[in-house]
Amino acid sequence: MLVPALELRHIDKVYPPVVALKGASLSIAPGSIHGIVGENGAGKSSLMQVAYGLVQPDHGQVFVDGVAIQLKDPSHAIEHGIGMLHQQSQWLDELTVFDNIMLAESISGLGYQKGAEARAKLEQLSREFGFEFSLSIKLSALDYSQRQLVDVLRSLYRGVRVLILDEPLALLSPSQESYLSRLLTLLKMQGISVVVVSHKLAVLHQLCDVISVIRNGEVTENIDPKQVTLGQLSWHMIGREIQLPHPRVEPADIAAEQLLNIRSLNVGRSPNKRRLNNINLSLNRGEILACVGLQTAGHELLLDVISGLVAFDSGEISLSSQQLSHRRYSIKQAREYGIAYAPSPLLNIGLVDGLSMAESAYLGYQRQGFGRWGILSNSNKHQQCQRLMEDWGIVPVLPAMQSSLFSGGNQQKMVLAREMAHQPKLLLLNQPTHGVDAGASEYFYHQLFALREQGCGIVLCSSDLDEVMSLADKICVFSQGQLIETLAVSEVNKTQLALLIVEESLDA
Amino acid sequence: MPNAQPWWFNSLLLPVANLTLAFVACAIVLWFMGVDVTFAITMMINGAIGSSEGVGYTLFYATNFIFSGLAVSLAWQAGLFNIGAEGQALLGGLGISLLCLYGHSLPLAVLVPCAVLVSALFGALWAFIPGWLNAYRNSHIVITTIMFNLIASSLIVYLLVGPLKKTGQMAAVSATFDQSTWLPTIDQLAASIGITIAPSPLNISFLLALLCCILVYGYLWHSRIGFETRVVGLNATGAKFAGISSKRIIIITMLFSGALSGFIGLNELQGSSHQLQVEFVSGYGFAGIAIALMGRNHPLGILVASLLFGGLYQGGAELAFNVDSIGHDVIILIQALVLLFCGGLEWMLKPQLIRLLRLDGRTVAKGGTQ
Numbered sequence: 033m034l035v036p037a038l039e040l041r042h043i044d045k046v047y048p049p050v051v052a053l054k055g056a057s058l059s060i061a062p063g064s065i066h067g068i069v070g071e072n073g074a075g076k077s078s079l080m081q082v083a084y085g086l087v088q089p090d091h092g093q094v095f096v097d098g099v100a101i102q103l104k105d106p107s108h109a110i111e112h113g114i115g116m117l118h119q120q121s122q123w124l125d126e127l128t129v130f131d132n133i134m135l136a137e138s139i140s141g142l143g144y145q146k147g148a149e150a151r152a153k154l155e156q157l158s159r160e161f162g163f164e165f166s167l168s169i170k171l172s173a174l175d176y177s178q179r180q181l182v183d184v185l186r187s188l189y190r191g192v193r194v195l196i197l198d199e200p201l202a203l204l205s206p207s208q209e210s211y212l213s214r215l216l217t218l219l220k221m222q223g224i225s226v227v228v229v230s231h232k233l234a235v236l237h238q239l240c241d242v243i244s245v246i247r248n249g250e251v252t253e254n255i256d257p258k259q260v261t262l263g264q265l266s267w268h269m270i271g272r273e274i275q276l277p278h279p280r281v282e283p284a285d286i287a288a289e290q291l292l293n294i295r296s297l298n299v300g301r302s303p304n305k306r307r308l309n310n311i312n313l314s315l316n317r318g319e320i321l322a323c324v325g326l327q328t329a330g331h332e333l334l335l336d337v338i339s340g341l342v343a344f345d346s347g348e349i350s351l352s353s354q355q356l357s358h359r360r361y362s363i364k365q366a367r368e369y370g371i372a373y374a375p376s377p378l379l380n381i382g383l384v385d386g387l388s389m390a391e392s393a394y395l396g397y398q399r400q401g402f403g404r405w406g407i408l409s410n411s412n413k414h415q416q417c418q419r420l421m422e423d424w425g426i427v428p429v430l431p432a433m434q435s436s437l438f439s440g441g442n443q444q445k446m447v448l449a450r451e452m453a454h455q456p457k458l459l460l461l462n463q464p465t466h467g468v469d470a471g472a473s474e475y476f477y478h479q480l481f482a483l484r485e486q487g488c489g490i491v492l493c494s495s496d497l498d499e500v501m502s503l504a505d506k507i508c509v510f511s512q513g514q515l516i517e518t519l520a521v522s523e524v525n526k527t528q529l530a531l532l533i534v535e536e537s538l539d540a
Numbered sequence: 541m542p543n544a545q546p547w548w549f550n551s552l553l554l555p556v557a558n559l560t561l562a563f564v565a566c567a568i569v570l571w572f573m574g575v576d577v578t579f580a581i582t583m584m585i586n587g588a589i590g591s592s593e594g595v596g597y598t599l600f601y602a603t604n605f606i607f608s609g610l611a612v613s614l615a616w617q618a619g620l621f622n623i624g625a626e627g628q629a630l631l632g633g634l635g636i637s638l639l640c641l642y643g644h645s646l647p648l649a650v651l652v653p654c655a656v657l658v659s660a661l662f663g664a665l666w667a668f669i670p671g672w673l674n675a676y677r678n679s680h681i682v683i684t685t686i687m688f689n690l691i692a693s694s695l696i697v698y699l700l701v702g703p704l705k706k707t708g709q710m711a712a713v714s715a716t717f718d719q720s721t722w723l724p725t726i727d728q729l730a731a732s733i734g735i736t737i738a739p740s741p742l743n744i745s746f747l748l749a750l751l752c753c754i755l756v757y758g759y760l761w762h763s764r765i766g767f768e769t770r771v772v773g774l775n776a777t778g779a780k781f782a783g784i785s786s787k788r789i790i791i792i793t794m795l796f797s798g799a800l801s802g803f804i805g806l807n808e809l810q811g812s813s814h815q816l817q818v819e820f821v822s823g824y825g826f827a828g829i830a831i832a833l834m835g836r837n838h839p840l841g842i843l844v845a846s847l848l849f850g851g852l853y854q855g856g857a858e859l860a861f862n863v864d865s866i867g868h869d870v871i872i873l874i875q876a877l878v879l880l881f882c883g884g885l886e887w888m889l890k891p892q893l894i895r896l897l898r899l900d901g902r903t904v905a906k907g908g909t910q
Contacts, residue, residue, distance in 0.1 A: 387774065
């Protein structure tokens with residue numbers, strides 16, 4: 033039996049009154065791909081933070097290559113060959129990839145010669161692992177998932193032997209999903225262990241050598257994915273089987289009534305630099321429209337425009353035949369019209385750090401939430417929030433706790449819960465289930481279908497094509513700011529859709 | 541992650557420990573100066589709270605600190621660093637002076653509410669311009685409010701050597717207000733119901749200060765506009781997403797902040813000196829920054845910090861008055877040390893205290909599983 037590359041033994045961590053980890057043990061074999069699954073708030077991130085030296089455990093020990101080590105901080109972990117990619121990394125946008133990577137290195141002596149050496153080494157690594165970005169490109173030119181690859185390159189440069197990926201963004205888009213799996217296989221061949229924390233059970237099931245399940249702060253099982261089906265995996269995770277991908281619910285027959293109508297919408301003044309160009313689309317009540325495309329395709333921007341967050345330059349948007357003024361339209365007005373918007377969890381604007389969960393539950397709806405004189409009744413708000421948290425399984429159920437202390441998935445659940453709780457006429461969703469576990473996603477899908485039944489129109493942007501296929505009634509394919517094609521969901525399957533997205537971007 | 545310490549740790553034990561440390565440092569400095577330390581401390585404490593006169597002065601000074609502390613912290617909740625309390629207080633004082641000099645025929649029952657309004661209005665006006673510039677022209681509030689302090693002070697100097705100068709006198713002061721316009725002092729009020737306390741400048745604006753503490757608390761934590769204010773202060777992008785207009789919030793907050801600063805004029809001029817002087821604010825506005833810091837931007841904390849600073853001010857003044865070798869600077873020294881330990885080095889003792897009391901996660905974890 034090989035000595036594990038990284039081992040965590042009986043880790044306890046308590047943040048009173050919350051027990052994050054109790055006796056969690058994890059053993060990562062060298063050169064393996066190790067999946068971590070668990071519900072939101074089960075302790076996945078806490079355990080990874082212990083492995084990376086970000087937090088000190090109350091009890092328990094960390095072993096690297098069989099040697100007990102007390103990891104003081106991340107730089108100490110990096111010295112021992114443990115690297116971690118965060119859900120959001122801190123980069124300096126105006127510096128190049130090379131400068132960003134070298135920033136954290138202590139260059140001794142006069143740097144030029146050393147810099148050339150480093151560049152050569154990075155270029156070699158970049159070729160070896162097939163990174164497509166140039167070292168001299170500015171960070172601002174890269175999208176979120178490419179930035180994470182820069183993070184991978186940095187870890188490789190530092191000689192990482194155990195790489196922890198917490199919700200890797202590359203899993204978001206179908207083209208990069210396959211790229212990531214190639215990359216992980218390459219890493220594995222080099223003897224580097226990879227730990228992947230994700231809610232994409234299907235991908236993990238395919239990719240991993242072993243999957244550990246975390247429940248209530250404990251590692252309850254280590255599963256060989258070859259021995260179980262995907263459905264059984266979800267059973268191990270939450271104690272019941274979830275059908276994956278989530279099953280479709282077909283819409284009830286309601287009389288077609290137009291809700292949203294967009295005519296020749298443009299964002300950007302000069303015709304050749306438009307971020308959205310001549311968009312025409314319409315949505316009926318009780319209909320789910322999915323907008324898909326690569327990250328720069330402009331479909332996510334369309335949501336920002338409809339929600340009033342970003343101004344449009346020309347064209348018409350009308351809601352229930354009422355035309356919105358492009359000069360005075362704002363997100364405040366949009367809410368008054370009954371438009372709710374759950375922005376991408378990657379942008380981190382749906383919640384505000386420093387507010388309690390109870391306050392977060394009416395953020396954006398404060399005009400409706402307060403009495404006639406603008407005076408707030410606290411107990412009422414706490415009860416409402418508590419009910420939302422219980423319904424959506426947001427743990428711990430403590431409305432007075434600050435929202436930023438909850439796990440990422442639980443924060444996103446609160447954003448969804450809030451936006452769906454205010455009886456919207458039109459609901460806009462961007463990457464709604466990123467970071468949300470399979471059980472909670474299932475609940476969210478049910479709620480969404482129920483809203484549709486009540487006649488709510490829904491516009492969804494998602495890179496998860498399984499999600500698109502499960503939810504959408506109509507699909508709009510975007511590329512480079514233009515709407516290329518509108519399809520009924522019955523006309524395509526997932527593979528065709530993935531091809532379509534990539535092809536359109538090549539053609540354009 | 542939730543706080544690992546019980547609530548009293550951060551809000552009670554730590555401040556008291558810091559304060560003790562500050563006084564130890566003071567004692568060391570006094571000892572170096574050759575002062576009998578026990579004598580000095582006894583005198584300070586006696587001066588501040590030993591007599592009803594002392595208490596009166598302590599509360600009188602505290603009133604100014606409460607107003608400026610609230611002004612700074614209210615602005616801070618919206619993410620604005622209002623350094624202009626000094627100038628806003630000067631303008632508030634100017635408003636009061638104009639009212640008392642030219643409106644002395646009004647009955648006191650009308651004059652007092654008018655004075656409250658006028659001082660608030662003048663202070664708010666002075667804060668409005670930097671607020672507007674920040675909201676609509678993106679100028680930096682720190683720079684503009686500092687500049688407005690200087691402008692305010694020049695304006696007062698100009699008025700006091702010119703239009704408002706008391707005739708037949710060299711000093712740059714206005715005429716004394718008519719006695720009918722003076723704010724009732726607390727000792728007068730007490731006397732009217734048959735209680736005798738020593739006379740002091742403590743007046744009814746202290747009650748206004750207490751009311752302001754309650755109003756600011758309610759405003760920030762129990763009203764929609766206060767909620768919006770805090771959201772703007774925490775995250776401007778998040779505020780935009782929540783449909784909150786930062787511009788509107790910035791201007792409203794600066795108006796209220798300026799109004800609170802303006803009340804210093806009420807206490808100092810109409811309550812005590814009864815004439816406009818060039819330097820009547822004498823640093824209370826800047827002290828507000830320290831008070832807000834020590835009071836953790838919470839009205840209750842600000843009240844406590846203000847009482848403490850009021851006591852130090854009065855006790856220090858007593859000490860300086862009675863001991864020849866100690867000048868007025870010792871007040872500044874003591875305040876600086878308190879601020880250093882309670883503000884700047886706020887968390888210095890935390891790890892030691894946690895270890896001392898065995899409050900770290902390990903023991904709590906055990907307690908949790910038992």
